[in-house]
Amino acid sequence: xxxxxxxxxxxxxxxxxxxxxxEGMRVVQTVGVPASAEAxxxxxxxxxxxxxxxxxxxxxxxxxxxxxxxxxxxxxxQILFKYCSTFDSTDDGNIxxxxxxxxxxxxxRFTVACPAFPANGRSVFxxxxxxxxxxxxxxxxxxxxxxxxxxxxxxxxLARQTKLPVGLVPFATVEKGPAAVRAAFEDIAKDGPAMAxxxxxxxxxxxxxxxxxxxxxxxxxxxGIALGLPENFRRAGLLxxxxxSRAFQAPKGKTAVLAGSxxxxxRGQVADAVSxxxxxxxxxxxxxxxxxxxxxxxxxxxxxxxxxxPVLVYSTAEPEAVREVxxxxxRDASGAMIEHLLGEVAQGLAAAxxxxxxxxxxxxxxxxxxxxxxxxxxxxxxxDPGVPxxxxxxxxxxxxxxKSGNFGTPDFFTKALKMLG
Ligand code: ADP
Numbered sequence: 243x244x245x246x247x248x249x250x251x252x253x254x255x256x257x258x259x260x261x262x263x264x265e266g267m268r269v270v271q272t273v274g275v276p277a278s279a280e281a282x283x284x285x286x287x288x289x290x291x292x293x294x295x296x297x298x299x300x301x302x303x304x305x306x307x308x309x310x311x312x313x314x315x316x317x318x319x320q321i322l323f324k325y326c327s328t329f330d331s332t333d334d335g336n337i338x339x340x341x342x343x344x345x346x347x348x349x350x351r352f353t354v355a356c357p358a359f360p361a362n363g364r365s366v367f368x369x370x371x372x373x374x375x376x377x378x379x380x381x382x383x384x385x386x387x388x389x390x391x392x393x394x395x396x397x398x399x400l401a402r403q404t405k406l407p408v409g410l411v412p413f414a415t416v417e418k419g420p421a422a423v424r425a426a427f428e429d430i431a432k433d434g435p436a437m438a439x440x441x442x443x444x445x446x447x448x449x450x451x452x453x454x455x456x457x458x459x460x461x462x463x464x465x466g467i468a469l470g471l472p473e474n475f476r477r478a479g480l481l482x483x484x485x486x487s488r489a490f491q492a493p494k495g496k497t498a499v500l501a502g503s504x505x506x507x508x509r510g511q512v513a514d515a516v517s518x519x520x521x522x523x524x525x526x527x528x529x530x531x532x533x534x535x536x537x538x539x540x541x542x543x544x545x546x547x548x549x550x551x552p553v554l555v556y557s558t559a560e561p562e563a564v565r566e567v568x569x570x571x572x573r574d575a576s577g578a579m580i581e582h583l584l585g586e587v588a589q590g591l592a593a594a595x596x597x598x599x600x601x602x603x604x605x606x607x608x609x610x611x612x613x614x615x616x617x618x619x620x621x622x623x624x625x626d627p628g629v630p631x632x633x634x635x636x637x638x639x640x641x642x643x644x645k646s647g648n649f650g651t652p653d654f655f656t657k658a659l660k661m662l663g
Contacts, residue, residue, distance in 0.1 A: 243318045246316070250324065251291065251292070257628040269289060270619075277312075293612070320458065322467065324467075325462065328364065328391060331389055345435060352427050352430065352435065358443070411423055411441060420454040495597025497597075498555070499555070502605070504558055509560070511602065511655055522556065537583055541591070541594075581609035600654075603645070616634045616638055619635055
C-alpha cells in the first residue's frame with residue numbers, strides 16, 4: 243500500500259477514492275474502521291470510510307487513530323485525512339482534533355489543510371473558502387442541519403479547533419511552485435508543530451501542492467488535495483503508468499433513490515425527479531417521531547411501485563422546515579431518526595430486489611450502507627465530479643451511488659440510473 247486515507251464520511255471517501263482511481267491507483271474503500279492491518283485489501287490506496295464527521299471529537303479521534311494504525315500496519319507510506327470540501331465541522335471539531343491526534347501518532351511536525359476542489363466550485367483564496375462565486379458563509383452551508391458554516395476564514399475556523407498554531411500558504415506562494423511551498427511549510431513549523439491552510443483555486447495549483455506534499459507523513463483536506471499525490475509515487479517508481487479502468491458491471495435488478503440530504507443541490511434534484519414523474523414519497527419527520535410513519539409504511543407504498551421506473555423516498559426539506567423539526571426534536575435526534583428510517587427502508591428495498599440504489603447525503607449514505615451491511619466498495623465510473631458508481635465488493639449484490647448532498651447536476655438521480663443501462 244502506498245497511500246492510506248481516513249475519510250470522515252462515506253460519500254467523501256468515495257469522492258477521494260474516485261480521484262485516486264482516476265489518477266491511476268488501484269483503490270479499495272472499506273466501510274468502517276478495519277479490525278487490523280490484516281483485514282485490509284491489497285491495493286495502492288485504501289480509503290477507510292468512517293461516519294465520524296459529527297460524532298463527539300473524542301470518538302472521531304479514537305476511530306481515526308485506529309484506522310491510521312491499521313493503514314500504517316499494512317504499509318501505507320503517507321496518510322491523508324479527508325473531510326468535506328466545505329470544511330464541515332464545528333468549533334468542537336472534528337477536523338482540528340483529529341488532525342492534531344494523527345500528527346502526534348505519525349510524529350509529524352507539520353500538516354496542511356486544504357479543502358479546495360475546483361471541479362466542484364470549492365476554492366481557497368487567502369485562507370477563505372469559496373463555494374462557487376460566494377464565500378462559504380454566504381453559501382447554503384450556512385444552513386446545514388448538522389454543521390452550519392458561518393465563518394469563511396479557514397485559518398480562524400481551524401484555529402478554534404486546535405491548540406497548534408495555524409498558518410497560511412497563500413496563493414502567491416503556491417504560484418511560485420513546489421519548492422516555494424515546501425519552504426513555506428518549513429517556515430510555518432520552524433518553532434514547533436503547526437498546521438497551515440493552503441490556498442488553491444485551480445487543479446494546476448493542487449498539483450503544485452501535491453508535489454510539495456511528497457514525503458509529508460500527514461495531509462488533510464478535501465478530495466482535491468489527492469490530485470497530485472499519485473504522481474509522487476510514480477516519480478519514485480512505486481506506481482505504474484495510468485491504465486484504462488476496468489469494466490463495471492452493476493447487477494441487474496430494480497432501482498430506487500433515497501434522499502436524506504437537505505442541501506441545495508439535493509433539493510433541486512428531488513424537485514427535478516418529481517417533475518419528471520418519478521414516484522416519490524415525502525417523509526414527514528413529525529409523523530416519524532410520533533411513530534405514525536415507519537419503514538413498514540414507507541415500504542408498503544414503495545414495494546408495489548418497483549419496476550422499470552425508480553422510486554424516490556426523501557426527507558429533503560427547505561431550511562425553514564428543517565429548523566422547525568430541529569427545534570422540536572433536537573438537531574442530532576431528528577437526524578438520527580430520519581437516517582435510521584432510511585436505513586430500514588434500504589434494507590426492505592434490497593430484500594425486494596433493488597440492486598441499483600442512489601443515496602443523497604453523506605450521513606444518510608453512511609446510515610444506508612451500514613444498514614445494508616456493506617463492508618467494502620469497488621469504485622466504478624464517475625457520474626458527476628466527486629460521485630462514482632460503486633459496487634459492493636464483499637459479495638453483496640448491490641451497486642450504490644453515494645452522493646454528497648451538494649454534489650451533482652439537477653438531473654443527477656435519473657442520469658445516474660440511466661448510466662447503468
Ligand atoms: P448532506 O450530505 O447534504 O450534508 P447528510 O445526509 O450528511 O446530507 O445530512 C443531512 C442530515 O439532515 C441527516 O442527519 C438527515 O437525517 C437530516 N435530515 C434530513 N431531512 C431532514 C428534515 N426534513 N428535518 C430535519 N433533519 C433532516
